[in-house]
Amino acid sequence: MVSRKTASSKSRNAANVPAIPLHVVILAAGQGTRMRSGLPKVLHSIAGTPMLGHVLRCAAQLGAEKCHIVVGHGAAQIRQWAAKHSADMVFAEQKQQLGTAHAVLQAMPNIPDEAQVLILYGDVPLIESGTLKELLAEAGAKLGVLTADADDPAGYGRILRHRSGSVQAIVEEKDASPDQRKISEINTGVMCAPASLLRNWLQQVRKDNAKAEYYLTDIVALAAKDRIGTVAVMAASLAEVSGVNDRAQLAEQERVFQRRQASELMRLGTSLSDPARLDVRGSLLCGQDVHLDVGVVIEGEVELGDNVYVGPYTLLRNAKIGSDTRIESHCVVDDAIVGRGCRIGPFARLRPQARLANEVHVGNFVEIKKSSLGDGAKANHLAYIGDATVGSKVNIGAGVITCNYDGANKHQTVIGDGAFIGTDTQLIAPVTIGPGAYIAAGSSIARDAPPDQLTICRARDQRAFKGWKRPEKK
Ligand code: UD1
Ligand code: CA
Numbered sequence: 001m002v003s004r005k006t007a008s009s010k011s012r013n014a015a016n017v018p019a020i021p022l023h024v025v026i027l028a029a030g031q032g033t034r035m036r037s038g039l040p041k042v043l044h045s046i047a048g049t050p051m052l053g054h055v056l057r058c059a060a061q062l063g064a065e066k067c068h069i070v071v072g073h074g075a076a077q078i079r080q081w082a083a084k085h086s087a088d089m090v091f092a093e094q095k096q097q098l099g100t101a102h103a104v105l106q107a108m109p110n111i112p113d114e115a116q117v118l119i120l121y122g123d124v125p126l127i128e129s130g131t132l133k134e135l136l137a138e139a140g141a142k143l144g145v146l147t148a149d150a151d152d153p154a155g156y157g158r159i160l161r162h163r164s165g166s167v168q169a170i171v172e173e174k175d176a177s178p179d180q181r182k183i184s185e186i187n188t189g190v191m192c193a194p195a196s197l198l199r200n201w202l203q204q205v206r207k208d209n210a211k212a213e214y215y216l217t218d219i220v221a222l223a224a225k226d227r228i229g230t231v232a233v234m235a236a237s238l239a240e241v242s243g244v245n246d247r248a249q250l251a252e253q254e255r256v257f258q259r260r261q262a263s264e265l266m267r268l269g270t271s272l273s274d275p276a277r278l279d280v281r282g283s284l285l286c287g288q289d290v291h292l293d294v295g296v297v298i299e300g301e302v303e304l305g306d307n308v309y310v311g312p313y314t315l316l317r318n319a320k321i322g323s324d325t326r327i328e329s330h331c332v333v334d335d336a337i338v339g340r341g342c343r344i345g346p347f348a349r350l351r352p353q354a355r356l357a358n359e360v361h362v363g364n365f366v367e368i369k370k371s372s373l374g375d376g377a378k379a380n381h382l383a384y385i386g387d388a389t390v391g392s393k394v395n396i397g398a399g400v401i402t403c404n405y406d407g408a409n410k411h412q413t414v415i416g417d418g419a420f421i422g423t424d425t426q427l428i429a430p431v432t433i434g435p436g437a438y439i440a441a442g443s444s445i446a447r448d449a450p451p452d453q454l455t456i457c458r459a460r461d462q463r464a465f466k467g468w469k470r471p472e473k474k
Pocket of ligand 2: 442
């Protein structure tokens with residue numbers, strides 16, 4: 001999910017609460033054999049969220065009163081996921097997969113007659129609420145079917161229409177005549193109907209077909225028999241309604257989803273060096289004139305201020321970056337907050353609870369964990385700063401290490417404002433460096449250093465050997 005940062009971005013809803021309670025049934029009982037996975041198919045992720053999570057989010061956007069999920073294979077794992085993510089849904093168990101009509105029937109005991117039912121699929125993750133709103137509105141009290149136009153309709157059920165254009169029936173590929181197979185309008189599987197009618201039709205479905213299954217698609221003919229029309233709404237693209245059966249299709253849908261997000265970002269005013277080389281696996285909120293270079297990966301919740309630049313192949317996870325900050329290539333920023341006007345990287349790693357104030361410079365091969373750096377602090381090369389409080393305008397030289405771990409416990413390092421820590425210094429925590437202190441290069445500092453003084457610590461024994469010769473290769 002991508003969005004634009006604005007002064008007042010309060011969401012408005014409540015206005016279009018449907019009068020008839022909407023119950024969404026999500027089919028997810030199939031085995032997903034072609035995934036060749038120990039994980040139930042619907043728990044495989046698109047952009048870091050299980051496909052089922054995407055479908056649930058879409059249902060929430062429709063203002064669904066309840067989501068019913070029909071589970072069979074991998075039911076325990078799906079229940080576990082739902083519990084862990086406090087996803088609100090009602091489970092219906094389909095012990096044997098006897099067909100799509102049979103699957104929907106398992107959810108019906110939990111659905112009141114006055115409800116409107118919408119049938120979705122746990123393995124069709126890119127379905128959009130806008131399309132479904134249109135379907136629900138068009139169908140009204142009739143049977144609604146979402147269709148699509150397919151260049152290659154093989155494998156899908158085909159939509160049969162009367163001469164007048166009204167929908168007559170759906171015929172499955174295996175049951176279709178050669179002429180019917182030439183029809184390019186296909187059944188996406190998504191349907192909606194008033195609960196009372198649907199219940200009645202589902203009970204009448206028989207399995208006298210090529211697969212000996214209870215076909216959900218048979219309800220179209222049953223509706224016609226009851227003189228209740230079927231309304232077909234065509235989806236804008238086949239990609240939106242495509243199911244995932246194997247890992248190749250999962251990867252395809254991932255790309256479709258990422259392109260969608262990239263387009264939305266650009267529409268909102270963010271520059272992308274290449275919209276095909278950005279991955280947003282979570283939510284990204286951007287200010288004005290943000291530029292994301294190639295290969296940027298966003299995970300969790302990320303917020304970027306105005307004029308932020310993110311360089312090639314940088315990972316930002318649960319991060320907040322202030323305005324005018326540049327993050328160069330190959331950085332990892334994980335659970336960190338960075339202020340305004342900072343320069344990070346290339347090749348820097350900000351680990352959890354790194355807190356950088358404004359105008360901070362962090363250069364190559366610098367690792368910062370659970371530490372705060374004050375305004376204008378600099379650590380430009382090869383340093384480890386862990387469990388430290390670093391004041392403003394502190395200069396941390398190349399190769400400085402906070403020795404925060406004694407093998408059992410972590411200890412704090414405190415560095416006062418304006419201190420200068422010479423290159424290759426070890427700060428053996430717990431230790432405090434006073435404000436304005438100057439630590440000579442190569443010192444191992446194990447005791448507190450006073451403010452505004454030079455502290456130097458080194459072995460005095462430096463010897464040179466006259467007449468020494470380099471060893472020679474034998
Ligand atoms: C179904 C439709 C077909 C449509 C296609 C779209 C029927 C009879 N046919 O065919 O018209 O073009 O989807 O992809 O509905 N499932 C269960 N329990 C079952 C059977 C299926 O939960 O007993 C779930 C599966 O996990 C899957 C979905 O329903 O997610 C579709 O089932 P599948 O057997 O793949 O239907 P298709 O043959 O593809
Ligand atoms: Ca040394």
